[in-house]
Amino acid sequence: MIRPHGLRQVWGRLHVTARDLPLAVLLCALAFVPSMRGSGTDIGGVAERPYDALAVVAIGLQTLALTLRRRWPAVCLTLMAAGFALDQLRGYHTVAGTALPLALLSAGAHLERYRRTTVAVLSVAYVLFVAELVRRGTGEPPAEFVSFYVAMCLLWGGGAWLRSTRIAEAERRAQVAERTRAAERARIARELHDVVTHHVTAMVVQAEAARYLAAAPERLDEALTAVTDTGRRAVADLRHLLDLLNPDHGEGSRTPPAGPLLTLVEQTRRAGQPVEFTEQGTPAAATGSADLVAYRVVQEALTNALKYAHGQATSVLVRHSGRDITVEVGTDGPGTRAVASPCGGGRGLAGLRERVDVLGGEFEAGPRPGGGFAVRARIPTGSRA
Secondary structure, eight states: OOOHHHHHHHHHHSOHHHHHHHHHHHHHHHHTOGGGTTOSOOOSOOOOOOOOHHHHHHHHHHHHGGGGTTTSHHHHHHHHHHHHHHHHHHTOOOGGGGGHHHHHHHHHHHOOSOHHHHHHHHHHHHHHHHHHHHHTTOOOOHHHHHHHHHHHHHHHHHHHHHHHHHHHHHHHHHHHHHHHHHHHHHHHHHHHHHHHHHHHHHHHHHHHHHTTOTTOHHHHHHHHHHHHHHHHHHHHHHHHHHHTTOTTSOGGGOSOOOOOHHHHHHHHHHTTOOEEEEEESOOOSOOTTHHHHHHHHHHHHHHHHHHHSTTSOEEEEEEEOSSEEEEEEEEOSOOOTTTTOGGGGSSHHHHHHHHHHHTTOEEEEEEOTTSSEEEEEEEESSOOO
16 A cells, blocks of 8 residues: 555656646546536637637647646747637637646746746737737727736746745755855864874874984884874774765764773873873763764863973863763963964864854863963763754
8 A cells, every 4th residue: 555655755756747747637628528618718708609629729738738837838838828819719718728827827937048038929929819809899898908917927927936936945055055065074174183183293292202212122112102003093083084975974973983082191191291181970871972072172182282382291181970071181381372372273272162162062271370271171961963
């Protein structure tokens, strides 16, 4: 048994011509029902006459043309106008004439090119049509012809309004899609900045330290091992980021794993930075994006400590509660301009502030009163932003 939802899907996959065919066939059938004859549109007051071969032509032009109203609206309107003129001038007054308003509305909504030309040509054709009716001496007042023309213009205008609304909606969706792409590019850029800056900074510091360990082979081997481990971690994180560009990448894996904070701290220690790490509380079962943002805050703060306060004592405090994660990273130092300017590069701490703000948290970074630099962030848990 086919469900209504399945029927809608099948109907939606049909070509627009096939979807318009049932209405055209229905109107065509009604036009030949004896009780419906002569009950259609009557403009000009031409005396009614019985159906003949031309009546069949008029009905066919006015009904079957509906199948083209969205695919070829200009062709549909031309055929419809010809059939309608034949219908009225011959006095058939068939029900098929009621399809003209729909054809005008569809042409106003779907016609893309030569819109003004189409309106001008149809207006001239209507004047000629009215002139022929007057020549036949039907005696209809001019107000009838004028009111009919105004009604047709209103139908065209309604279609034009639908078209403008559709275009505006398409532009809005395009703008939303572009903003979404820009936000995604910015997010990936922030991830790349965090990963590359931290790991490369650690590798540079470790490599520079290894230059002075030639006389101590055991310490030199330890330093080179630290460089190797840092490089492997950088490659692994970059692979996760590159997976974001894979269209087949699962939605549940769009965020690269943050990894244990203790591993990050140990990596910074091997680079020669004394770090005291404290973690309080129990992580929430569902933290959304908060754990990743907390990881990036610690990562960026430790990277800045390596770059601007290498060798200075650094403390990392991560506090978990049921509603948020609080991160505090402080680095000792004289409070010089070099230490106090880690966010001047553009993406670093400024990018972290954006991440925390998106989740509705609080972020601050700046020199400490007694010297050094501090980064603090409160990140609400549970948000998937």
